[in-house]
Amino acid sequence: MLTFPYRVGGDAVTIRFPERPDELAAFEEFIRRTSGQILGLDTENTDLHVFGAQFRGRLVQFGTVDEAWCIPVEWGGPYLESASRVLRDPDRKFVVHNAPYDLLVLDRTGLVPLADLGPRVFDTYLLGHLCDPRMLHQGGTGLKLKELSKVYVDPAAADTQDGLHAVFRKEYKATKHTGWAVIDLTHPLYLTYAGLDVIYATRLLRELGTLVKGNGLSKLAHWEHRVQLLTTAMMKRGLRIDPVYTSQLVAQLHDEAARHRSTAAEFGVANVNSNAQVIAALQGMGEEWTETTDSGAPSVSKDVLLPMADLGMQWERLEARAANPVADAVVRAKRASKWADSYAQAFLDKVDDQGRIHPSIRSLAARTARMSVSDPALQQLPSSDWTIRRCIIADPGQLIVAADYSQVEMRVLAALSRDEALMAAIASGEDLHTFTARLVSGAAWEHMDDKARKKARKLFKAVGFGKVYGGGAVTLSRQTGAPLADVRVAVAEYDKAFPGIRAYGRRLQRSAAYGGQEVVTPFGRHLPLDRDRAYAATNYVVQSTARDLLAKALCDLDDAGLSEYVLLPVHDELVCQAPAEDAADVIHTIGRLMESTFGGVAITSEAEVYGPSWGHGYGAAA
DNA sequence: GCGCACCGCGCG
């Protein structure tokens, strides 16, 4: 038996490691002694790619507030069986920090099925987010185990990852990525840190649990655990990739990028990703512009380069003659290589031996509670064009289907602000932005031709977004290209037409000013505001409430036995797959289940059968 | 080899 003493929050703690099978008896005695307690749980593995071919589980750690056991499941046999028995005990509950990863590890390595252990796990990440959803750099507590531990458990909480990285380098000639697979299971620092993590998690639960309960967040916490389990099942399910199409697309995009790079090189831009080189070349050609970045350097964003290249804002008009060949080549080369590397190649790199990718889904991520998806970032795939989404395909015999909310944020804003005109506009069933344009135009609307009406609609659509985001006339003018004076008039007219929106924003800011610089959403979520950005209050509440409506829909779907069809949440839509013969039925049922009445406002959705790939919803040929 | 700030860009 290896034993390591340590101190946490002023208390002596012990970390143990059974080196021989007969020492498992002492572990099992620990398990009996702590029956009825919520045990800390964590795993250490070869790497983070749970679905990768070489992935292996190495340690499973169990612990209380002062004692941790590191079980070498990598050694198999009795170690594996002993850990598995504890995990499968239906009366035993656990606390994990970032449960989805460990749940998937334990499922994948056969120790305990996701559906068995999942409902018996508390996640301190979720509790920490409910108490303060901000990252460290946003002025919050941060949400990593170490960050939360420093605030709630022990200001001197050990840097359990960083310390090991030095060991990987010095003792194993490995990197922070490769070290995990090769470090000796009995390495004292490795075991100490592995054990500390479960001790921290257990203590965090004690502190955060009290805080959550005391602030009336228990129901929300329970609900978030359910939502997280549903997104964890989506991570396991994954999405299928079309390998042949994707490989061809990568080659084609690389080819395209290379052509434009060589054009740029002819004009002295050896590296299109070097903004300094691009700026030098353009200035050398006599181009002048005033746009700058936050730090004051000349900006070479699309907003600057596209007009220079005379490409307009629409990629559909790529045939337009290039006015500035450098601007043109740079913007095309960068787009082609980004699409090739960040999207298509990323799919191929992450595909498992079943042809699927398994994105990481954070069910509770943004400070507004929005979900995030990474590895790969499937919520951000280009939608202006079908080519990238075409890489994602349905399983054999199935079709990709989707249901998305209709202008959910505007509807939420109407319900929360109780603005009568906005509620009436939505209730009328007419297109909201056309309704607004007509309302504001008054008698003039009758004399406007179709083109003028469309232009007015576009402007008021932008103004509506500006209201949701808290943006001003200058930004709107820049975004729409409409003259600033016109935008100012439109904003004033909008405020007059929907006075409740501004009043609601002021109400939120006032209550925040007297109530701890935070707003509370209808779902009971506490969202801290930045002192100098109090105007963001409306957006935070609206965005957060829209997220909670989608999360609630996921639970309702699950109650109806339909969650197995869901592949991915994308903020206001659910991307799903269903057997071809009843795909339409399934997605219409899902769409109906997403709908509700919120604060007297109808929250509606649209369901659509896309086809064999995700791209088929964006124009890919059937 | 690694972390960080900055920049730019994809989405809702």
Added chain:
DNA sequence: AAAGCGCGCGGTGCGC
């Protein structure tokens, strides 16, 4: 009166 909101990721450039 004025204030665009929220993410993830890849590249550059720089310092350790």
